[in-house]
Amino acid sequence: PRTRAQALQALTQPAPPTRLAGVQRLGEIGTMPDADRLVAMLRDDDAKVRLYASVSMWQIWSRSGDRAVDVMYQRGIDQMEAGDLPEAVATFSAIIRRKPAFAEAWNKRATLFYMMGLMEQSLQDCDQVIKRNRNHFGALSGYGQIYLDQGDLARAATYFERALAINPNLPGAATLLLQIRERLQAQRDKTV
Numbered sequence: 001p002r003t004r005a006q007a008l009q010a011l012t013q014p015a016p017p018t019r020l021a022g023v024q025r026l027g028e029i030g031t032m033p034d035a036d037r038l039v040a041m042l043r044d045d046d047a048k049v050r051l052y053a054s055v056s057m058w059q060i061w062s063r064s065g066d067r068a069v070d071v072m073y074q075r076g077i078d079q080m081e082a083g084d085l086p087e088a089v090a091t092f093s094a095i096i097r098r099k100p101a102f103a104e105a106w107n108k109r110a111t112l113f114y115m116m117g118l119m120e121q122s123l124q125d126c127d128q129v130i131k132r133n134r135n136h137f138g139a140l141s142g143y144g145q146i147y148l149d150q151g152d153l154a155r156a157a158t159y160f161e162r163a164l165a166i167n168p169n170l171p172g173a174a175t176l177l178l179q180i181r182e183r184l185q186a187q188r189d190k191t192v
Helices: 004-010 016-029 032-043 047-061 067-081 085-098 103-115 119-132 137-149 153-166 171-191
Strands: none
Touching (some): 004 032, 016 032, 016 047, 085 103, 103 119, 119 137, 137 153, 137 171
């Protein structure tokens, strides 16, 4: 598929390679509403389609629609990868001031705050992500990880469940959820 309309049409076709091509093309040219359409593809019968649906969603989420902001966003990613966390926070904060509707800037800053041990700030930024992108399974997993770190197992389980309800292809979240459920059951067994 070349056009967005053709890519969306490809998602409904019976042949997995055609669906895969549609998913991949949306990753290249899709818009935020297309990311929401890809949620269904996270449950496709074909493993490659499921994998690339997730990849394509991240690609779409990472585009702000403003070329200058996208350049800043890439600089922030580079700073994160280099371990320049305060500089990356400053970059993503500047993006948020310039384009507050860009959910992925909030998500990256939430991740940075988590990496810096600033859990309340991370949770606040996760709130902003979900306000702007209800299907952001990454932010939902982030909530789960923070609450797990804080020992709030029930809340952590709730957020991992929400993330997996959107994207069932998150093995780390699924493993953590299983471990949390086992710990919660052990706690209940002790009180009986």
